[in-house]
Amino acid sequence: MTGTAEVPGQAASVVPGSELQGRSAATTEILTVSIDLDLEPRRGESEAAASSGLGAGAAGDAAASTSGRAGAAGLDGAQAAAAATAARLARHPAIARAAALLTGGQVVAIPTETVYGLAANALSSEAVGRVYAAKNRPPDNPLIIHVSSLAMLAALYPPGWALPPIYTQLLAERWPGPLTVLLPRSPRVPDAVTCGLPTMAVRMPAHPVALALIAACGFPLAAPSANSSGRPSPTLARHVAADLGGGAIPLILDGGPCSCGVESTVLDGLRSPPAILRPGGVTREELVGYPGLEGLQVYRKDFTDAALEAAPTTPGMKYRHYSPTAPVILLEPSGACSPAPAAATANGASGSSGSSSSSSSSGSSGSAEDLAARLRRATEALLVEMAATRASGRQGALAPSSGPTEAAPAAVAAPAAAAPQGAGPVAGGKVAAAGAPAGSVALDPPALELASQLAGGGPIGVLRTSLAGAAPGLVHRRRAAAVPAAGAAAGLGDICNGGSDGQAAAAGGPKGSAVGGDDGVIEYVLGHVSRPADVAAELFAGLRALDEAGCAVILVEGVADEGAGVAVMNRLRKAASRVVHV
Ligand code: TXA
Numbered sequence: 001m002t003g004t005a006e007v008p009g010q011a012a013s014v015v016p017g018s019e020l021q022g023r024s025a026a027t028t029e030i031l032t033v034s035i036d037l038d039l040e041p042r043r044g045e046s047e048a049a050a051s052s053g054l055g056a057g058a059a060g061d062a063a064a065s066t067s068g069r070a071g072a073a074g075l076d077g078a079q080a081a082a083a084a085t086a087a088r089l090a091r092h093p094a095i096a097r098a099a100a101l102l103t104g105g106q107v108v109a110i111p112t113e114t115v116y117g118l119a120a121n122a123l124s125s126e127a128v129g130r131v132y133a134a135k136n137r138p139p140d141n142p143l144i145i146h147v148s149s150l151a152m153l154a155a156l157y158p159p160g161w162a163l164p165p166i167y168t169q170l171l172a173e174r175w176p177g178p179l180t181v182l183l184p185r186s187p188r189v190p191d192a193v194t195c196g197l198p199t200m201a202v203r204m205p206a207h208p209v210a211l212a213l214i215a216a217c218g219f220p221l222a223a224p225s226a227n228s229s230g231r232p233s234p235t236l237a238r239h240v241a242a243d244l245g246g247g248a249i250p251l252i253l254d255g256g257p258c259s260c261g262v263e264s265t266v267l268d269g270l271r272s273p274p275a276i277l278r279p280g281g282v283t284r285e286e287l288v289g290y291p292g293l294e295g296l297q298v299y300r301k302d303f304t305d306a307a308l309e310a311a312p313t314t315p316g317m318k319y320r321h322y323s324p325t326a327p328v329i330l331l332e333p334s335g336a337c338s339p340a341p342a343a344a345t346a347n348g349a350s351g352s353s354g355s356s357s358s359s360s361s362s363g364s365s366g367s368a369e370d371l372a373a374r375l376r377r378a379t380e381a382l383l384v385e386m387a388a389t390r391a392s393g394r395q396g397a398l399a400p401s402s403g404p405t406e407a408a409p410a411a412v413a414a415p416a417a418a419a420p421q422g423a424g425p426v427a428g429g430k431v432a433a434a435g436a437p438a439g440s441v442a443l444d445p446p447a448l449e450l451a452s453q454l455a456g457g458g459p460i461g462v463l464r465t466s467l468a469g470a471a472p473g474l475v476h477r478r479r480a481a482a483v484p485a486a487g488a489a490a491g492l493g494d495i496c497n498g499g500s501d502g503q504a505a506a507a508g509g510p511k512g513s514a515v516g517g518d519d520g521v522i523e524y525v526l527g528h529v530s531r532p533a534d535v536a537a538e539l540f541a542g543l544r545a546l547d548e549a550g551c552a553v554i555l556v557e558g559v560a561d562e563g564a565g566v567a568v569m570n571r572l573r574k575a576a577s578r579v580v581h582v
C-alpha cells in the first residue's frame, strides 16, 4: 500500500508555476513542499486517514493485520491530525518522486520537526550504506528508524510481539513527536542500521512531509541528521545543500524551517532505571509523569557510565558533533550541570568517568534577568579584550587545533577515534560576576588569555541569549567606541535585525569587519534565556550563519541547564572548543 488515499483538500503545493519545479544544486535536486501548518484535521479526515493506511495501518496489508499489537490500535487526536495532514500530502508530486527514489534504494534528505534527516529504506543494507557514505558517518554509529504508524512498527516484529508496557501510554500520547525510544531489535532490521546492537532506536516524526513520505513508501526510513558528519545539524534545506548538495545526494525535500531545532530525545526505557541518553525536543519534565518513568535519569546529568561513554550507542559521546569550522567559546551559566572536578568538556569528552553516579545541581542561580545580565557582562568583557588585543596587534595566530592551554584543568581526553580535528581543549576561565563592580566584569587570567589567543583574523561572532526583546536572527551591531576601556561594559549601540535565515550577513557586504560593523562583531540572536525552546529552534541556524559569515571565533551565550535548556546546553558543550563559566 502506498498511501494513496482519496481525501478532501490539498494542503500542499509545489513552487508555483510548475508541476514539479525544483532548484538544482549541481546534480542535487531540491523540491519544495509548502505545507498548510494548520494540523487540525478537516471534518472527516481523521477517519479517511485511518482507513487509508496513513494512520494505524500505514505499513500496508501485513501491518494492518497486526494493527493493535503495538498496544494502541486506534489513533489518538494528535496522531489522527498528523495522519490526516500527511494524507493530504500523499499525492504530492515531490513526495511521489522521493518515494520512488527511496524505493529504488537511493537516499533523500527530508524535513522533520526536529532537524532535516537523510533517509533510506531501513530494511535495506545497501540503501542504508549510502547514508553512511554520503554523510561520511562512522560505521559504528547506529541510525534511528522512522515510522509513520504504530502498525508499521509492529510489522517489523513476528506475530504476537507487543510493545513494552513502559511505552504504551507514552507513545500513544507523544508520537508523532521528537521522542525516540529504544526497542528490542527487530529481526527484519539489518546490521547496517543497528550496528549489531541488540536494540534499535525508533521514532514517529511529526512533520507532515516526513509522515506522508514514510507512508507513501510503505517501509520505515532510517535517517540520521542530514549534515556532514560532525557539522551542526541542518534546520533548513539550504543547510543540507551546503553539506550534501552538489550531487552527493539526489534529492532534498524542502519542507521549511524545522520548528523544534534540536534532535529528538533518545529514551532508553529498557534499562533500569530508564534514562534519557540524549536530551532533545521532549524534556525530562514532560516524560516523568508517565507510568514507569518516575525515576527517569538523564545521562551525564544524573549519572555516567564508562561502558556507555566508550560506545557510539550513547548518542554523540564518542564523536565530534555540531561543530562549525570556527572555534566556539561557550559561556556557560555556573550552577548548571557540569560534573566536578573537570567541569568543562571538549567536544563530547566526558568531564567525569566511571559508572558511579555524579549528580550535580541544575538550574540557574537567580532569575533569568540576572543570568542574562551576567552573560551580557561576560560577552562584553571578552569582546573588549579581543578588541584591545587586535588593536595592539599582539594576538597569536588562531590555532583551532592547538593543544591544551596552560590554564586547562584536568580535562579527560577524547578517545583517539574521536580526536576532533580542530577541537581545542578545555580552558578554565571563570568570568566572575559576583563581587565585580556594577557594569564591569572580572575575568580570570585564563579567560583573558583565551580571548587574546582567539581574537585574530575575521569577524568575531556572538550567539546571544541575553538580549531582551530582540528578534531572532543576524544583527549588525555598532559599538559606540572602537575599543572601550578594558573592563567597561560597552553599550550595545544600534541593532538592526538582519533576518533569521543567515543570508543577511552575506548580502550585507563582504565578509569581515565590513559585515560585522565597526568592531568586526557579527551577532545572531538565538532568543532569550527565559525561553530556551526558542533558543533551541535557532541554535544550529545561528552556528551555521556565523560560520558562513567567516567568523574567526564564535562566542555563545548559554542558557540554564534545565527544561528545554538541557538539550541546548548538551549541543553547545559538544560544539564548544572552550567553556567559560559565568
Ligand atoms: O531528531 C532526530 O532524532 C533526527 C531526525 C532526523 O529524526 N535524527 C538524528 O539522528 O538525530 P542521528 O543519527 O544524528 O542521531 C541518532 C542518535 C545517534 O547518536 C545514535 O548513536 C543513537 O541515536 N542511536 C541509534 N540507535 C541507537 C541504539 N540502538 N541505542 C542507543 N543509541 C542509538
Ligand code: MG
Pocket (backbone or CB within 6 Å): 224, 225, 233
Ligand atoms: Mg546527528
